[in-house]
Amino acid sequence: MENRSLGYDALRVYVRFAFWLTHRRVVVTGRELIPKDQPIIFAANHQNALMDPLALVCTNPLQTLWLARADIFKSKFTKSILKFMKMLPIYRIRDGKENLNNNEEVFDQVTQVLENGGSTALFPEAAHSGRRQMLPHKKAIPRIALEAEAKNNFKLGLRIVPVGIYYDHYWNFNRTLIVQYGESIGISGYKERYAENSQNAMISLRDKIHSILLPLTMQINSTQYYNDYEDIRMVAGEEYSHYHFFSNNPWLQQFYSEQELVKKTEILEIEHPDNFDLLRKKTAAYIGGLKKLGYSNLQLVKAGRVGFFGLLARLFGALLSLPFLVAGVLVSILPYMLPRVVLTRKVKDPAFRSTFIFVSGLLLFPIFFLLESLLIGTLSGSFMVAVVSFVSMPFVGKLAFNLLEFDRNLIRMIKLKTIHKSVLRQLGKARLAVLEIITGKLH
Numbered sequence: 001m002e003n004r005s006l007g008y009d010a011l012r013v014y015v016r017f018a019f020w021l022t023h024r025r026v027v028v029t030g031r032e033l034i035p036k037d038q039p040i041i042f043a044a045n046h047q048n049a050l051m052d053p054l055a056l057v058c059t060n061p062l063q064t065l066w067l068a069r070a071d072i073f074k075s076k077f078t079k080s081i082l083k084f085m086k087m088l089p090i091y092r093i094r095d096g097k098e099n100l101n102n103n104e105e106v107f108d109q110v111t112q113v114l115e116n117g118g119s120t121a122l123f124p125e126a127a128h129s130g131r132r133q134m135l136p137h138k139k140a141i142p143r144i145a146l147e148a149e150a151k152n153n154f155k156l157g158l159r160i161v162p163v164g165i166y167y168d169h170y171w172n173f174n175r176t177l178i179v180q181y182g183e184s185i186g187i188s189g190y191k192e193r194y195a196e197n198s199q200n201a202m203i204s205l206r207d208k209i210h211s212i213l214l215p216l217t218m219q220i221n222s223t224q225y226y227n228d229y230e231d232i233r234m235v236a237g238e239e240y241s242h243y244h245f246f247s248n249n250p251w252l253q254q255f256y257s258e259q260e261l262v263k264k265t266e267i268l269e270i271e272h273p274d275n276f277d278l279l280r281k282k283t284a285a286y287i288g289g290l291k292k293l294g295y296s297n298l299q300l301v302k303a304g305r306v307g308f309f310g311l312l313a314r315l316f317g318a319l320l321s322l323p324f325l326v327a328g329v330l331v332s333i334l335p336y337m338l339p340r341v342v343l344t345r346k347v348k349d350p351a352f353r354s355t356f357i358f359v360s361g362l363l364l365f366p367i368f369f370l371l372e373s374l375l376i377g378t379l380s381g382s383f384m385v386a387v388v389s390f391v392s393m394p395f396v397g398k399l400a401f402n403l404l405e406f407d408r409n410l411i412r413m414i415k416l417k418t419i420h421k422s423v424l425r426q427l428g429k430a431r432l433a434v435l436e437i438i439t440g441k442l443h
Contacts, residue, residue: 125137237261295427
């Protein structure tokens with residue numbers, strides 16, 4: 001568990017490649033803030049089941065020991081796989097009071113890893129939410145950190161690294177992922193406080209982790225109007241980013257702008273509830289109009305910006321790329337659709353949907369690609385053709401998905417510019433009504 005595993009590194013190369021294929025982009029910040037040659041505990045927000053640990057595994061070079069909910073370790077087969085992936089179970093009250101004592105042995109193993117200069121990670125929320133709302137933090141990380149330091153007379157040099165994880169969508173293929181490593185927290189300064197009152201020290205450290213982690217996440221505090229906040233962010237986020245500069249990276253610029261937009265909207269809700277209610281209703285009317293006709297906000301915005309020659313150029317590009325689209329769909333459609341149509345019916349928790357699809361893809365795609373390559377090699381009578389086919393299939397598959405998305409948007413764009421031209425104007429006015437409130441009240 002402690003020693004560096006070549007098998008783990010080999011698997012990580014494959015998983016990173018799969019991450020590249022399944023995400024439109026992965027943006028990482030603060031990697032230079034990860035301490036070197038010191039024991040580390042990573043503390044990340046938790047929204048998307050196993051995809052959250054993989055977000056860290058794929059964005060830093062450490063072989064980190066993970067603590068995960070005990071109920072996923074039930075079968076011997078799963079337990080052996082998770083152990084290979086350097087994961088240990090941590091028991092909660094819902095797993096039965098009789099099992100809580102097992103945590104002592106787990107914490108001892110973690111302490112040993114930290115004493116040897118290794119890294120471990122767990123989620124301070126102790127559960128995933130599937131929403132842009134951090135759950136209350138538990139005391140597991142402070143307890144492990146403080147007890148490990150106390151055992152070593154607070155000379156271990158342990159650091160806690162908060163990590164913010166953001167997905168522009170939790171389940172969709174080809175999404176954007178942002179991973180932000182924050183300023184690390186030293187534990188040695190808690191020595192006197194821990195000696196005086198260990199519980200108070202744990203609570204203080206827990207709150208410190210929360211305060212540093214929060215700015216690295218997209219936090220929507222409202223429960224009653226959560227979906228309204230999501231709609232406002234989606235509709236007005238890009239427009240709001242034009243008025244404030246946060247980063248040269250366009251994806252971080254968008255993230256930080258939307259983050260501030262959410263905060264400003266919360267202030268509007270508290271201080272000017274009538275204006276907030278107006279914003280909420282106009283946004284809901286606009287979103288309702290889009291859904292009724294099957295359009296997205298992005299499709300409407302792009303349709304409003306493109307001219308006749310731009311539309312013609314897109315149509316010409318779609319025709320030229322048609323052979324690549326057909327080839328990619330033929331080789332990828334079965335492994336892509338199988339887990340989505342058939343297997344996800346068995347997944348009861350929606351937060352595990354993305355994880356299940358990703359893990360299924362890790363197994364299904366290479367199997368299907370291998371069989372298809374063997375068929376191509378047999379038909380062509382060339383082993384080299386089979387090898388080239390196998391290597392190129394993942395790239396052709398991803399290209400086909402992007403082309404398919406491009407063509408779908410193009411069809412909707414043409415419909416908006418022709419059949420639904422009046423609708424484009426009406427929805428455009430509805431969107432501007434939302435943006436006017438944003439720029440007038442929040443800018």
